[in-house]
Amino acid sequence: MAKKFDVAVIGAGPGGYIAAIRAAQLGLNTVCIDEFKSEDGKPSLGGTCLNVGCIPSKALLESSENYERALHKFADHGIKCKDVSLDVATMLGRKDNIVQQFTGGIALLFKKNKVASVHGHGRLTGAGDYYRIAVTRDNGSETIDAKHVIIATGSLPRQIEGITVDNVRICDNVGALSLKDVPGKLGVIGAGVIGLEMGSVWRRLGSEVTVLEALPTFLAAADDAVAREALRIFTKTVGLDIKLGCRIGSVETGKKSISVEFEYEGESRKLTFDRLVVAVGRVPNTEGLGVESVGVKTDERGFIEVDERNRTGVPNIYAIGDVVRGPMLAHKSSEEGVAVAETIAGQHGHVNLETIPWVIYTSPEIAWVGKTEQQLKAEGVEYRSGQFPFIVSGRARALGETAGFVKMLADAKSDRILGVHILGPFASELIAEAVVAMEFGATAEDIARIVHAHPSLSEAMHEAALGVDKRFLSL
Numbered sequence: 170m171a172k173k174f175d176v177a178v179i180g181a182g183p184g185g186y187i188a189a190i191r192a193a194q195l196g197l198n199t200v201c202i203d204e205f206k207s208e209d210g211k212p213s214l215g216g217t218c219l220n221v222g223c224i225p226s227k228a229l230l231e232s233s234e235n236y237e238r239a240l241h242k243f244a245d246h247g248i249k250c251k252d253v254s255l256d257v258a259t260m261l262g263r264k265d266n267i268v269q270q271f272t273g274g275i276a277l278l279f280k281k282n283k284v285a286s287v288h289g290h291g292r293l294t295g296a297g298d299y300y301r302i303a304v305t306r307d308n309g310s311e312t313i314d315a316k317h318v319i320i321a322t323g324s325l326p327r328q329i330e331g332i333t334v335d336n337v338r339i340c341d342n343v344g345a346l347s348l349k350d351v352p353g354k355l356g357v358i359g360a361g362v363i364g365l366e367m368g369s370v371w372r373r374l375g376s377e378v379t380v381l382e383a384l385p386t387f388l389a390a391a392d393d394a395v396a397r398e399a400l401r402i403f404t405k406t407v408g409l410d411i412k413l414g415c416r417i418g419s420v421e422t423g424k425k426s427i428s429v430e431f432e433y434e435g436e437s438r439k440l441t442f443d444r445l446v447v448a449v450g451r452v453p454n455t456e457g458l459g460v461e462s463v464g465v466k467t468d469e470r471g472f473i474e475v476d477e478r479n480r481t482g483v484p485n486i487y488a489i490g491d492v493v494r495g496p497m498l499a500h501k502s503s504e505e506g507v508a509v510a511e512t513i514a515g516q517h518g519h520v521n522l523e524t525i526p527w528v529i530y531t532s533p534e535i536a537w538v539g540k541t542e543q544q545l546k547a548e549g550v551e552y553r554s555g556q557f558p559f560i561v562s563g564r565a566r567a568l569g570e571t572a573g574f575v576k577m578l579a580d581a582k583s584d585r586i587l588g589v590h591i592l593g594p595f596a597s598e599l600i601a602e603a604v605v606a607m608e609f610g611a612t613a614e615d616i617a618r619i620v621h622a623h624p625s626l627s628e629a630m631h632e633a634a635l636g637v638d639k640r641f642l643s644l
């Protein structure tokens with residue numbers, strides 16, 4: 170006999186688990202189906218983000234940054250560290266503990282909110298009064314019927330033909346977060362968010378890192394000024410060898426090393442590495458999901474087609490997160506989850522895709538919201554801009570993190586903020602002010618007239634806003 174629910178969520182990543190919790194809070198009888206298993210084969214909630222994405226990567230970024238500080242930065246403060254050494258196993262253990270605390274926390278949140286949690290692979294098998302979902306797992310199967318379905322099946326690493334990922338020597342994000350020792354030479358294919366974050370971790374821990382990127386431009390989605398300065402810093406200070414405009418040829422795995430042939434600057438090149446990370450983006454995951462059985466459509470790139478309210482066009486079936494259009498970011502998935510749960514409960518759920526903050530947790534961090542300068546130019550929008558460097562910020566100087574700047578773009582006539590771009594310390598935190606400002610339709614003058622604490626990094630946002638009107642006070 171099938172168990173009956175008001176809402177079935179397929180996938181317990183940040184999209185799915187949040188959708189399930191919100192639906193249950195709104196009084197809907199909700200089940201969340203998830204198939205993810207951790208390395209030890211146990212079910213583990215939280216999807217890519219908690220298990221093999223956002224959380225473990227940030228844990229390793231922090232650990233590796235501390236190691237780097239102890240090696241190279243504490244001396245400036247008069248702190249002498251003798252015999253600094255690295256224990257990779259402890260570092261990975263700390264990361265695994267953080268992951269387990271969070272994934273276990275989701276199970277508790279499900280209990281607290283009365284979300285039924287079912288482990289297994291969910292496949293839509295058809296529609297009647299209810300949608301039917303067959304759930305299969307190693308030790309059995311069950312059937313679930315639901316009036317509403319939220320597809321939150323996320324994404325998988327994109328593969329390059331001819332390169333076999335074994336997650337020991339050639340890794341995607343899963344292996345790159347668990348290398349048992351520091352490779353002497355690490356190759357990274359793809360200079361996107363994941364490639365740069367993983368490259369930074371292992372570079373700081375001692376690897377010689379070469380990043381091979383297909384596109385001739387660096388971080389094409391970021392504001393040009395940010396991308397240019399970030400490339401300079403990542404190359405000169407961080408020590409990543411970033412080669413843009415590469416065409417990857419054959420990849421051969423020998424007994425001890427991996428050799429990668431590629432074309433670069435019109436020449437055939439070959440490099441050998443101890444480990445290789447493939448980080449060339451992610452693809453929507455609809456594997457074995459049975460969307461065709463209920464008429465849900467996917468586009469030519471495999472994303473589930475949805476409208477602005479995440480409706481698939483098939484009544485009562487919604488899709489959210491990485492499996493649909495828009496940025497592949499955890500917070501975007503979660504907000505879509507909330508919006509869809511509220512829509513199902515008869516409220517008016519809504520997500521503003523124009524004000525989703527983007528963050529890259531490199532050092533310095535990169536964060537932005539809204540339009541880039543190149544987008545405004547292409548759209549023919551008249552704008553004014555203010556850019557304030559962290560080198561002039563007292564707090565940044567005290568931190569010893571003076572690279573980068575805050576750049577604000579505002580409409581030339583209305584002064585409304587159109588985009589904010591940050592390269593610098595705690596950019597991930599600073600961007601929140603810009604998101605709030607843009608959501609409330611603030612002008613640059615609004616930020617310029619708000620009191621910012623001194624000395625704080627947020628003063629750089631204040632000064633960038635003043636700079637829009639060409640009246641810097643500290644520059």
Ligand code: FAD
Nearest residue numbers: 180182184204216217218222223291323490491497498499
């Ligand atoms: P997912 O998190 O992918 O979850 C989908 C879940 O559904 C998985 O558990 C999967 O096993 C399950 N599933 C799939 N199909 C089925 C099925 N048929 N039946 C049952 N279960 C199924 N984003 C940020 O915002 N900030 C970051 O710092 C950040 N860092 C990242 C670092 C790395 C290394 C990676 C790889 C990603 C990072 N991301 C980050 C992206 C972020 O992880 C994703 O955007 C987010 O996880 C997407 O959430 P989701 O709920 O859509 O899907």
Ligand code: AMP
Nearest residue numbers: 359360361362381382383384448449450
């Ligand atoms: P992201 O989408 O942020 O994870 O970034 C993925 C990066 O990989 C982008 O910069 C892509 O241009 C890059 N990329 C995609 N395919 C290839 C490839 N075959 N070789 C090298 N880089 C690639």
